[in-house]
Amino acid sequence: DGGITQSPKYLFRKEGQNVTLSCEQNLNHDAMYWYRQDPGQGLRLIYYSQIVNDFQKGDIAEGYSVSREKKESFPLTVTSAQKNPTAFYLCASSPPDTNNSPLHFGNGTRLTVT
Amino acid sequence: ELKVEQNPLFLSMQEGKNYTIYCNYSTTSDRLYWYRQDPGKSLESLFVLLSNGAVKQEGRLMASLDTKARLSTLHITAAVHDLSATYFCAVESLTSQGAQKLVFGQGTRLTINP
Numbered sequence: 001d002g003g004i005t006q007s008p009k010y011l012f013r014k015e016g017q018n019v020t021l022s023c024e025q026n027l028n029h030d031a032m033y034w035y036r037q038d039p040g041q042g043l044r045l046i047y048y049s050q051i052v053n054d055f056q057k058g059d060i061a062e063g064y065s066v067s068r069e070k071k072e073s074f075p076l077t078v079t080s081a082q083k084n085p086t087a088f089y090l091c092a093s094s095p096p097d098t099n100n101s102p103l104h105f106g107n108g109t110r111l112t113v114t
Numbered sequence: 115e116l117k118v119e120q121n122p123l124f125l126s127m128q129e130g131k132n133y134t135i136y137c138n139y140s141t142t143s144d145r146l147y148w149y150r151q152d153p154g155k156s157l158e159s160l161f162v163l164l165s166n167g168a169v170k171q172e173g174r175l176m177a178s179l180d181t182k183a184r185l186s187t188l189h190i191t192a193a194v195h196d197l198s199a200t201y202f203c204a205v206e207s208l209t210s211q212g213a214q215k216l217v218f219g220q221g222t223r224l225t226i227n228p
Contacts, residue, residue, distance in 0.1 A: 031214060041220055042202055042219055043157075043202070045217075048209075056209065090156060102147050103216060108156050
């Protein structure tokens with residue numbers, strides 16, 4: 001079955017530590033995205049990538065970094081520079097032809113930083 | 115900058131009643147998406163609305179799009195408890211590279227009581 005796998009589901013870290021969230025897809029989608037969701041709020045775009053070895057900042061990229069070395073993988077690193085990292089992080093992908101195609105979302109990683 | 119606003123943000127209703135969730139957006143777009151999110155879960159695509167006047171129906175849910183008014187509605191008919199969830203609308207804007215960038219509303223938390 002094709003889909004998007006995010007791991008881990010829950011992640012706990014101490015303040016000041018960098019942490020990397022995994023996102024893997026086997027849908028053969030070109031575009032991948034990272035969104036952040038805070039309690040009771042909508043999703044905000046962190047980074048996105050259209051093709052391998054290229055990515056763009058979204059609306060709230062500060063304190064985050066990404067890489068896109070393979071089409072299937074788009075890991076997100078939450079750095080110590082991110083002031084409020086505790087949130088629910090969702091990875092998504094979309095095929096090249098976006099007509100009639102909504103974003104496909106992974107199951108999310110809930111990050112808690114104390 | 116594209117802004118998306120939903121109302122109401124919270125909605126508590128009784129089974130069997132009808133209600134409508136509204137989604138307004140600030141700049142021109144021809145594509146709008148509705149998603150459902152259950153607590154602690156990822157987003158599930160409900161509807162993709164691609165043009166002015168588009169109407170889609172699935173079971174007790176019906177979505178419509180008026181691009182001239184920059185308004186979409188999600189109508190719930192004869193609500194049942196299983197429809198309790200948070201509903202998001204998302205409006206598409208394409209980046210200069212053709213990436214499908216979605217801007218989300220704040221979400222409407224719907225609770226349906228027996």
